[in-house]
Amino acid sequence: MEEDKGLKKEKKNIPVLPWMRNPVDITTFDQCSVDLLPFIDPRLVVALKNMSITSLFPVQLAVWQETIGPGSFERDLCINSPTGSGKTIAYALPIVQMLSTRAVKCLRALVVLPTRDLALQVKEVFSALAPAVGLSVGLAVGQSSISDEISELIKKPNVEYGICYDPEEFSYELQSAVDILVATPGRLMDHINNTDGFTLEHLSYLVVDETDRLLREAYQSWLPTVIQLTSSSVDGNFPSAADLLPCTYGSLKTIRRMGTERGFKGKAYPRLAKMVLSATLTQDPSKLAQLDLHHPLLLTTGERRYKLPEELKSFKVLCQSKLKPLYLVSLLQSLQGEKSIVFTSSVESTHRLCTLLKFFDNLQIEFKEYSRLQRQSVRSKTLRAFRSGQVQVLISSDAMTRGMDVEGVRNVINYDMPAYIKTFIHRAGRTARAGLSGCCFTLMHKDEIKRFKKMLQKADCNSCPTYSASSEVIESLRSVYTSALEKLRENVESEKFKKSKIRLKSSNVRREK
Numbered sequence: 136m137e138e139d140k141g142l143k144k145e146k147k148n149i150p151v152l153p154w155m156r157n158p159v160d161i162t163t164f165d166q167c168s169v170d171l172l173p174f175i176d177p178r179l180v181v182a183l184k185n186m187s188i189t190s191l192f193p194v195q196l197a198v199w200q201e202t203i204g205p206g207s208f209e210r211d212l213c214i215n216s217p218t219g220s221g222k223t224i225a226y227a228l229p230i231v232q233m234l235s236t237r238a239v240k241c242l243r244a245l246v247v248l249p250t251r252d253l254a255l256q257v258k259e260v261f262s263a264l265a266p267a268v269g270l271s272v273g274l275a276v277g278q279s280s281i282s283d284e285i286s287e288l289i290k291k292p293n294v295e296y297g298i299c300y301d302p303e304e305f306s307y308e309l310q311s312a313v314d315i316l317v318a319t320p321g322r323l324m325d326h327i328n329n330t331d332g333f334t335l336e337h338l339s340y341l342v343v344d345e346t347d348r349l350l351r352e353a354y355q356s357w358l359p360t361v362i363q364l365t366s367s368s369v370d371g372n373f374p375s376a377a378d379l380l381p382c383t384y385g386s387l388k389t390i391r392r393m394g395t396e397r398g399f400k401g402k403a404y405p406r407l408a409k410m411v412l413s414a415t416l417t418q419d420p421s422k423l424a425q426l427d428l429h430h431p432l433l434l435t436t437g438e439r440r441y442k443l444p445e446e447l448k449s450f451k452v453l454c455q456s457k458l459k460p461l462y463l464v465s466l467l468q469s470l471q472g473e474k475s476i477v478f479t480s481s482v483e484s485t486h487r488l489c490t491l492l493k494f495f496d497n498l499q500i501e502f503k504e505y506s507r508l509q510r511q512s513v514r515s516k517t518l519r520a521f522r523s524g525q526v527q528v529l530i531s532s533d534a535m536t537r538g539m540d541v542e543g544v545r546n547v548i549n550y551d552m553p554a555y556i557k558t559f560i561h562r563a564g565r566t567a568r569a570g571l572s573g574c575c576f577t578l579m580h581k582d583e584i585k586r587f588k589k590m591l592q593k594a595d596c597n598s599c600p601t602y603s604a605s606s607e608v609i610e611s612l613r614s615v616y617t618s619a620l621e622k623l624r625e626n627v628e629s630e631k632f633k634k635s636k637i638r639l640k641s642s643n644v645r646r647e648k
């Protein structure tokens with residue numbers, strides 16, 4: 136009977152897609168000194184060392200093997216590797232290496248991420264590598280105005296000797312100012328639809344980072360659009376007469392033909408090579424089908440689908456629901472100003488918790504709210520302060536959950552227990568990155584223990600000791616907590632009143648119009 140159960144569990148873990156059942160196991164790779172990496176451009180070795188990277192992590196070496204090494208980018212790669220294991224460099228390095236010998240500048244690599252902050256972070260990594268081999272990197276996230284972004288991405292034509300050509304009369308060739316573009320889906324679609332000279336015609340590499348998140352929403356159909364724009368424009372091996380017509384002086388043309396050979400039938404050639412990544416990569420065939428992968432190869436860490444970082448320690452903090460803020464304060468005080476992120480279940484509870492903490496007198500912890508309710512400029516400022524250490528604790532909704540890499544985060548606190556293991560993995564993964572140690576504390580009521588244990592088992596985590604808050608500290612905080620709660624109630628009332636006043640004012644203005 137027990138055996139039957141075990142068998143059923145095992146079966147449940149077997150992916151439906153056959154190619155997912157024979158993955159490359161990343162754990163079989165060791166770290167490798169950058170000086171010993173085969174085929175690497177020496178200029179990139181210097182750039183890596185300037186980033187304080189002297190050896191490659193296992194996932195980076197595994198991807199290098201499948202791209203620059205014997206794998207030669209022949210298959211599309213699906214990379215499932217834990218948080219903080221170095222996936223960004225895993226895809227950035229081979230792309231920059233491949234493009235280092237390009238002759239003409241045009242947009243050849245596109246990296247898509249779900250949020251602006253993540254895109255900014257990834258752009259930084261490319262910017263530390265690409266200029267070393269003469270490549271330029273652009274960003275399309277809507278951080279600046281669309282016209283500023285266009286002038287960064289598209290090269291204006293040379294206007295010789297002050298002669299200004301009439302664009303109606305003379306169709307000059309607009310060219311890309313970047314080789315690599317890091318984008319969020321919305322802004323990418325804006326450029327595809329509206330920016331003159333923006334083209335994916337020459338695209339050779341597509342990276343879909345945080346894949347499962349990006350595949351969850353349609354984001355203006357960015358993925359089918361990219362796939363369609365990079366699919367074959369010509370049937371068979373023979374170009375049409377139009378393709379043989381001389382092209383505009385200096386312009387570059389990429390003709391993607393429809394493959395006719397075995398294994399390539401119906402596929403475009405030159406091919407758009409794809410790399411898709413996540414710490415919790417989806418195994419859902421219908422979702423993966425959207426990516427139109429070519430002979431996909433899965434690279435994953437060990438046998439388990441989900442894995443937590445090696446050096447992460449998890450603790451549960453048992454408390455009554457109504458006393459959660461007290462336990463949080465006591466925990467934060469015992470962490471003595473270590474960089475920490477507190478996760479709540481929604482933007483509203485983030486705001487509420489942050490407001491409540493402000494009413495705790497003498498807390499002596501620099502904390503800030505970080506949520507999608509805030510404007511981007513406010514969020515960016517908070518993130519900068521957190522990175523620099525000016526702010527020690529971020530109270531965040533799930534806006535911080537995925538991919539964010541902040542140096543020195545020692546603790547993650549789940550103020551509200553996440554509902555899914557995927558959320559737990561991404562939240563906890565903000566600490567214990569790049570082989571460093573870190574702790575994850577989850578506040579819960581004793582009735583939630585069973586569910587929590589079951590959830591952690593999915594990531595093969597069977598040990599989660601209880602962290603005991605000092606009862607003396609809890610008692611000493613009670614009176615401050617009562618008065619903070621009272622002030623919070625007043626604050627909520629006054630915020631409600633302000634909001635209703637604003638609503639009334641704007642509806643009056645509308646009526647007058």
Ligand SMILES: Nc1ncnc2c1ncn2[C@@H]1O[C@H](COP(=O)(O)OP(=O)(O)OP(=O)(O)O)[C@@H](O)[C@H]1O
Binds near residue numbers: 192221222
């Ligand atoms: N080879 C390396 N040597 C030292 N540090 C590295 C190396 N590669 C990456 N790092 C550092 O490790 C940290 C985590 O890297 P990265 O953000 O790429 O992880 P990730 O796998 O994408 O995580 P997540 O799934 O959370 O997005 C970064 O601070 C990065 O600078």
